[in-house]
Each structure stands twice: as structure tokens, then as C-alpha cells.
Amino acid sequence: MGLMSEVRLTWEALLDLVYPPGLSCMVCKGKLDKGSAYGICTVCLKEISFIENKRWLQAAYTTGDGRGIRMFSAVAYRGEAKKLIYALKYKHNTYLSREMAEIMKDFLSGETIDFDLIIPVPLYNKKKRRRGFNQAALLAKYLGIKTGVEVAHTNLIRTRNTRIMHQLSRLDRRENVRAAFRLKKPENISGRSILIIDDILTTGATIEECGKVLYEAGAEAVTAMTFARGMLEKE
Numbered sequence: 001m002g003l004m005s006e007v008r009l010t011w012e013a014l015l016d017l018v019y020p021p022g023l024s025c026m027v028c029k030g031k032l033d034k035g036s037a038y039g040i041c042t043v044c045l046k047e048i049s050f051i052e053n054k055r056w057l058q059a060a061y062t063t064g065d066g067r068g069i070r071m072f073s074a075v076a077y078r079g080e081a082k083k084l085i086y087a088l089k090y091k092h093n094t095y096l097s098r099e100m101a102e103i104m105k106d107f108l109s110g111e112t113i114d115f116d117l118i119i120p121v122p123l124y125n126k127k128k129r130r131r132g133f134n135q136a137a138l139l140a141k142y143l144g145i146k147t148g149v150e151v152a153h154t155n156l157i158r159t160r161n162t163r164i165m166h167q168l169s170r171l172d173r174r175e176n177v178r179a180a181f182r183l184k185k186p187e188n189i190s191g192r193s194i195l196i197i198d199d200i201l202t203t204g205a206t207i208e209e210c211g212k213v214l215y216e217a218g219a220e221a222v223t224a225m226t227f228a229r230g231m232l233e234k235e
């Protein structure tokens, strides 16, 4: 691990100390009541749509021998879940990532997904420097701590900036992320079962592109898990 990433991880560890957990609701700042969970009060919990286990989206990409990328998400991207992500990304409330990872871990414990390596979707370096942290890396870090699975923070990198996705059509999104990712040490991926982590799943184009790079490096299996996902209209 290079010096820069050590500095970054330490900084992220320091940010965690800013907020003492377990005192007030992470969403509304009200008092935590008896039915609360994940540091969220009963009222706010009701406004979070937890997605049932066994429901996933399948990325379009498959390997030559038919292995694909299943994409799981813990909650729907609406209501209080949307507020949580906003507060994490744009208000720098990094302590939220710890409880969000707990929600993801509980979702995963109901699934039979084998993974022995966790990899967060990387941000382009300039973007990370501006924000100071990568929210996907924080979620991956805590999921790693909670599951005891190794996290590779610096292997998968984003080699160029991509345009803001929500301004693009579905086809353009695919084009936008094409060849945007690269592995620094592809030899470390061979034979591994990987869980890709991100905060939100929209079209799945970003995850698909990451998964493709991982399969091409010899990954045994690639699955993805995001905290939230944008729901289709019929859902």
C-alpha cells in the first residue's frame, strides 16, 4: 500500500470519530426510540423501503462461459434512504457509512453469495480530491470490517473522468464508462470471488464495466452490492 492511500485511510478513520453513534437518529436527529435500528428511529425506518432478498438485477455482460454479474441492493433510492446518501456524499457525514454498511451486511447474510474480496467502485482521482473521500470505499471498508473479508482499496482505478451520469441516456451511460477502469495488479484478481461495492445502482453501466475488467483479469465470480438502487416504475 502506497503512502497516499495510507494517509487517506487514516483521514477516513479520523472522520469517523466526528460523530458519536447511538445517541440520536441519523436521519432526523430525533431521539432514538425502542424500535430503532441502524441508528435510525422508528419513524424514519418506516420511510425506508428495504428491498426483499433474492431480488437482483442482472448486468448485460456475461463471460464466454456464461458467468454474469448479479447486482443486489439493500434499499430503494427514495425517501429517507435518498437523504442518507445525500448527507454522506455532499454533507460529508461520513459516519453514516458505518450504519449503511450494517444494513448491507444484514441483507447479504440472507443471501448465498460467496465472496472473498471486496472492491469499491473507484472515483476519478480529481473528484476524490475535491470531495476528500470515496463513499463507496467507506461502505466497502466497513463491510470488510463487519464480514472479515479482505478489501482491495487501490487495485481497481478509474483512468479517466466520466460525465455526470444522470444527464445521459441509457446508451450514452454505457459509452461514458467504457474503458474507464483498469486494474493496477490484475494478477491479484485471478481466481477470486469478488463483491463490487457502490452507493447507488442506476442503470448498472458502471458496475458492469468494473465487472468486465475483473472477469477479464481472471476473477472466478463477480457480484455487486449497492446500498440503494433507483427503482423501475413498475416496482
Ligand SMILES: [Zn+2]
Residues within 6 Å of the ligand: 025, 026, 027, 028, 029, 030, 040, 041, 042, 043, 044, 045
Ligand atoms: Zn428519525
